[in-house]
Amino acid sequence: MGKTILQTTDLIKIFAEGTPLEVHALRGVNLAIGQGEIVAIMGPSGCGKTTLLNMIGGLDKPTSGRVIINNQEITDYSDKDITDFRKKNLSFIFQFFNLFEVLTAVENVSLPLLLRGEPTAEAQEKAKVILREVGIGSRLYNRPNEMSGGQRQRVAIARSLITNPKIVLADEPTGDLSSVISKDIMKLFRRLNEDLGQTFVLVTHSELIGSLCDRIIKMHDGLII
Numbered sequence: 001m002g003k004t005i006l007q008t009t010d011l012i013k014i015f016a017e018g019t020p021l022e023v024h025a026l027r028g029v030n031l032a033i034g035q036g037e038i039v040a041i042m043g044p045s046g047c048g049k050t051t052l053l054n055m056i057g058g059l060d061k062p063t064s065g066r067v068i069i070n071n072q073e074i075t076d077y078s079d080k081d082i083t084d085f086r087k088k089n090l091s092f093i094f095q096f097f098n099l100f101e102v103l104t105a106v107e108n109v110s111l112p113l114l115l116r117g118e119p120t121a122e123a124q125e126k127a128k129v130i131l132r133e134v135g136i137g138s139r140l141y142n143r144p145n146e147m148s149g150g151q152r153q154r155v156a157i158a159r160s161l162i163t164n165p166k167i168v169l170a171d172e173p174t175g176d177l178s179s180v181i182s183k184d185i186m187k188l189f190r191r192l193n194e195d196l197g198q199t200f201v202l203v204t205h206s207e208l209i210g211s212l213c214d215r216i217i218k219m220h221d222g223l224i225i
């Protein structure tokens with residue numbers, strides 16, 4: 001493993017602390033991920049994978065412990081600083097993808113570039129290229145409600161990759177996809193990883209996806225095992 005890009009120390013997350021419903025979702029997670037690694041996080045339902053991803057991405061604050069990305073401790077950041085940091089460094093692929101129903105695939109995918117001030121024509125050209133790469137070049141001008149679940153998922157993947165984020169955090173990115181399409185998506189991740197040195201952290205239940213990563217981190221009951 002080369003230079004560490006992402007690290008957690010003694011990360012603890014307790015939900016509903018002090019109530020009878022208290023849940024110890026993370027019980028002291030120590031993790032180091034190298035720049036340019038493609039890592040799978042695996043483990044049974046409820047073991048804390050999504051919670052860990054949310055902490056790493058600054059979407060939720062840990063009860064205690066630290067998250068360090070690019071040598072910056074994000075656990076100390078204000079909400080505004082963390083939002084800026086996320087925009088510059090991170091991208092998410094969620095279990096439940098939020099596409100805009102009124103926009104076509106091309107419009108959905110080009111949106112992050114438009115928000116950065118890129119001209120529409122260029123942004124849409126880039127969107128078309130990446131939509132073809134995820135295998136839905138024939139659905140460029142369809143809206144989400146005209147697409148299958150797997151196609152929508154691939155639009156969401158394309159949208160999260162179009163800004164070339166340094167770190168991609170994905171929760172079940174290929175959850176609903178066939179093994180053939182999953183392999184294609186992994187190939188795309190691998191190519192971006194080789195061309196641009198992007199780091200991928202993928203939460204997955206799929207042995208196939210795990211086998212195509214550089215390393216598998218196994219979790220159980222709030223801990224890495």
Ligand SMILES: Nc1ncnc2c1ncn2[C@@H]1O[C@H](COP(=O)(O)OP(=O)(O)OP(=O)(O)O)[C@@H](O)[C@H]1O
Nearest residue numbers: 015016023024025044045046047048049050051052
């Ligand atoms: N907002 C919340 N409030 C209370 N408990 C929560 C909350 N979010 C998660 N939990 C609990 O924390 C534990 C870890 O949940 P998490 O979502 O991280 O699991 P997971 O490994 O992602 O599971 P899955 O594979 O089913 O997605 C579970 O017991 C869950 O019920």
Ligand SMILES: [Mg+2]
Nearest residue numbers: 049050051171
């Ligand atoms: Mg989860």
